[in-house]
Amino acid sequence: MFLPDAAAALAARQSGVVSVAQLRGAGVTRETIRWRSGRHWRMVLPGVLCLHTGLPTEEQRLMAALLLAGEGSWLGGMTAAALHGVRGARVAAPIRVLVPAPRRARTVAWVSITSTTIAAEPVIDRGPLRLSCLPRAVIDAAAQTDDRSARGLIHDAVQRRLVRLDDLEHWLDLRGRQGSARLRRFLDEAAAGTWSVPESDLLALVHRSAILPEPWANPLVTGPTGEALTSPDLWIDDVALALMVQSRQFHGEVLDWDETVACASDLSAVRVVVVGVTPSALTRDPDGQLRRIEALYLTAKASGVRAPVRAVPRGVPGALRMA
Numbered sequence: 001m002f003l004p005d006a007a008a009a010l011a012a013r014q015s016g017v018v019s020v021a022q023l024r025g026a027g028v029t030r031e032t033i034r035w036r037s038g039r040h041w042r043m044v045l046p047g048v049l050c051l052h053t054g055l056p057t058e059e060q061r062l063m064a065a066l067l068l069a070g071e072g073s074w075l076g077g078m079t080a081a082a083l084h085g086v087r088g089a090r091v092a093a094p095i096r097v098l099v100p101a102p103r104r105a106r107t108v109a110w111v112s113i114t115s116t117t118i119a120a121e122p123v124i125d126r127g128p129l130r131l132s133c134l135p136r137a138v139i140d141a142a143a144q145t146d147d148r149s150a151r152g153l154i155h156d157a158v159q160r161r162l163v164r165l166d167d168l169e170h171w172l173d174l175r176g177r178q179g180s181a182r183l184r185r186f187l188d189e190a191a192a193g194t195w196s197v198p199e200s201d202l203l204a205l206v207h208r209s210a211i212l213p214e215p216w217a218n219p220l221v222t223g224p225t226g227e228a229l230t231s232p233d234l235w236i237d238d239v240a241l242a243l244m245v246q247s248r249q250f251h252g253e254v255l256d257w258d259e260t261v262a263c264a265s266d267l268s269a270v271r272v273v274v275v276g277v278t279p280s281a282l283t284r285d286p287d288g289q290l291r292r293i294e295a296l297y298l299t300a301k302a303s304g305v306r307a308p309v310r311a312v313p314r315g316v317p318g319a320l321r322m323a
Helices: 005-013 020-025 029-038 056-067 077-083 132-144 147-159 167-174 181-191 197-207 256-271 279-282 284-305
Strands: 017-019 042-045 048-049 096-100 104-106 109-115 124-126 129-131 218-221 234-236 241-245 273-277 309-314
Touching: 005 017, 005 020, 005 147, 017 056, 020 029, 020 048, 042 056, 056 096, 056 109, 056 129, 077 096, 077 129, 077 132, 129 181, 132 147, 132 167, 132 181, 147 167, 147 181, 147 197, 167 181, 181 197, 197 234, 197 241, 197 279, 197 284, 241 284, 273 284, 279 284
Parallel strands: 096 109, 241 273
Antiparallel strands: 017 048, 042 048, 104 109, 124 129, 218 309, 234 241
């Protein structure tokens, strides 16, 4: 069928997805829309058509979600974080869409529409799509998921310097009090240098112990002659015990893995007690890993011998305390 020029141009701009209202506004009759739907066009959401009968692409589904939500809507939360490239975020149902208040929140099929009172957000244009700015997307996405995934989203965005901590704190403050304590704890961890999800899991595990003292995350460590040594993931200062997550996945490529192993040797060479743990062991047997760490700590404490090194904590140690 020949579409009017206005409708054809609109469809081209919107990845082949148009609303019934847009088609009517461009001069397409109700009868034509009714006849073509199901035969030549696919209804992907109520009142939103894809101008072919095949499965819609990801971009077409996102465009359809925006058309369903209406003019001035934008993609947010986990959906926007995934489009910004944050690891751990993915485009999946429900597609998250924001609309300005007083328009109402609702869920339609695989689209979740949230009303927001936060004004003047710098919405990002990505081709035909509109999405939240990265800091808001990260904070909203973290609020929409469990603790472990939320840590991963925040730490990835900070570690890769996709976003500044100050900007995340700004959007956390704008969100208000609901759920803010949980997210602020994850920001404190990131500020203190606890970067990866396994490191956060290790920190949480150590905090369960009635034996181990408060650890420091990624301290600055110097050797007997003042030389800089490796900064371990966690450090227990009274016995100079270093806890290190050992995983290719969370330490990058092969060269980074080799460097991690070399770092452990560097600390061991000056008699630091180095305890290596893997993410799989933390997940599979956390209680066993905690008992192993506690036993090594008690052995080191009973020996009365401490490696001749000096460590300085990053940030404020109290910021590491987890509720």
